[in-house]
Amino acid sequence: MSAGRAHSALIRRLFEIGAIRFGEFTLKSGITSPFYIDLRVVISFPDVLEQIGALMAALVSRCGGDRVGGIPYAGLPLAVAASLAGRVPLIYPRREEKGHGTRRRIEGQFKAGERVVLIDDIITDGASKLEAIQPLEEAGLVVKDLVILVDREQGGRELLAARGYAVHAVLTISQCFDEGERTGLAPSGLIRQSREFLKGTRFA
Secondary structure (H helix, E strand, O other): OOHHHHHHHHHHHHHHOOOEEEEEEEOOOOOEEEEEEOHHHHHHOHHHHHHHHHHHHHHHHHHOOOEEEEOOOOHHHHHHHHHHHHOOOEEEEOOOOOOOOOOOOEEOOOOOOOEEEEEEEEEOOOHHHHHHHHHHHHOOOEEEEEEEEEEOOOOHHHHHHHOOOEEEEEEEHHHHHHHHHHOOOOOHHHHHHHHHHHHHOOOO
16 A cells, blocks of 8 residues: 555544544643544554554654654554554653652663654644653653654644754644545535634644
8 A cells, every 4th residue: 555545544544433523622721622633542443553553663764763762641552553563662751750669760671872763642832742852861862753643733843843853743634634525524614614723823
């Protein structure tokens, strides 16, 4: 299957399983959005997770990392899928330091100086990605690239680029809207409304 067809097939499945939904949703920022992307549901659909793993692994291989790092929690199953598809070892930064045992901030084996490609489900303004990068860099790991499933195109890629990090997205929200409209998976009126919303809510 060509790359374009693989992306189209994945987008159609994301609509089918309810990972892309339209309505009224309150975002973490307090803003009301006419669409919502819930990529946590993909773990219940092995075929979708396998598709994502293959597409992410292709991007990871281009970045040339020694390891992939999953950002908890939503990015972790995607990183496992990419690790298995690309045969690249996995580590992940903990959200909170363990108060017992090894007290590790990073799970998995690694050596200082190794290059880690970070993986997550979505990027909006990019701030949470910087939080995940910090403990990895403090441990002596090199982070230059992030592989994201969906870029909401609201400024996160630009914010990270300004800090020296490259974001590689499997899909952009524009691609998802275009495919949804083309295939009739979503009403064109809702997609038009969502495009207008995106234009007015960029963070960068």
